[in-house]
Amino acid sequence: MERQQRLRRRRGTIGLLLFLLLLAGGRAGQVYLQSQPHGVRGPYLQMPAPDAITIRWQTAESIEGMVHYGTTMEQLDQKLEGPAGTLHELRLSGLKPDSRYFYRIDEQIHTFRTSPLPGSDRPIRLWIQGDPGYANPTAMAGRDAAMQWAATRPRGLLPAIDLWLTTGDNAYKSGKDEEFQQHLFDAYPRLLPTVPYIPLHGNHDARRNAFYNLFTFPTAAEAGGVASGSEHYFAVDYGQLHLIFLDSHDGDLGHDGEMLQWLKRDLATTKQRWIIALLHHPPYTRGSHNSDDDGDSRGRMRRVRENVLPLLEQAGVDLALFGHSHVYERSHLMACHYGDSSSFSEGMQLQRNDKGEYHKGLTRHPYDGTVYSVVGSSARVHSGPLDHPAMTVAKSVEGSLIVDIEAESLKAYFINSQGQVLDHYTIDKGAAPPYSAIAQCPGT
């Protein structure tokens, strides 16, 4: 009798295990399928460089991918062919820097401009969307307002914007392939074929694997900087600007992890005048997330603050942009604040300037001040206490950011869906700063 009961119990346990295995297998299969590229889309531009650019697109039928291209619309005299399939990815190479090209795929002609050479002094305009992963009326009006704003401030023969970046969470809720279709590919048909798009990986993107299936990132220094060997962290040079992208969700935020070891090497190597870093998780925020709460986002905001910020500041990074918290926040020029908000002191602000006019020396120095800004409200606006002491501007408003860089001046404009500039600041490296400051952080 006892033996029969034991057998029944064992059978029950095996049945439960089998059921859980099937469930897990089914779920894994679903995650896999939802991460695979489907449908017709593109073209879209990846990995911009002075001499090359990657074009990706998808077709319904399996065909040989083919791009005809040239420097005038009438003379697309060069051709690149790829293998047969529905997913196409071709890297045009041997291009001239800072030059306009036209290309034809499937009878449609589009245009792009190659990156200027590293160090070359020509105006740069970035468009940065924060957590844009819903193609809702807010995001669409914000897109139109930012493009209108840029178009009415032309830069000679240069395109309205040079690069299109995000601070992560690009396709809600789960970063499924079909969500990228809805919230990105269907929503930005005019920009995608023309402006190189470099999205940052956010926690919502990380629920599926579509993000890293859909985008091509420069792991071998194809766009400048030090080769990272990882899609999770890399650099892009564009004229005199050095951009750094760090995946704060899946990248290792540990001191000795490969991501921050690479960051140190890259920062020590770059000679670019301007450095902007992008991470999804903000070190300082009191919006829809709270950087003081170590249980919020599993401590990632604390680790960014403690482990990443000292490296950025040591290298004199000018601007660091974040998302995740669906608000807009912007700090004074500051350094050395690596604790929670209670440890903030005014001495960490190298230059308080309520007009947002910051100055740094022409030569980069360790701890010569960084501006921190949360840009997380391009699609959804949330609120919060908005009282982090490091922030001088904190608003529960929708918008996206345009950054104009010209020689020794950086100008940033946070633009809402009506085209109003809700925040504006400048970082000027043209003259000696009107303060004596390079901060001396404790322990440095």
Ligand SMILES: [Fe+2]
């Ligand atoms: Fe997020």
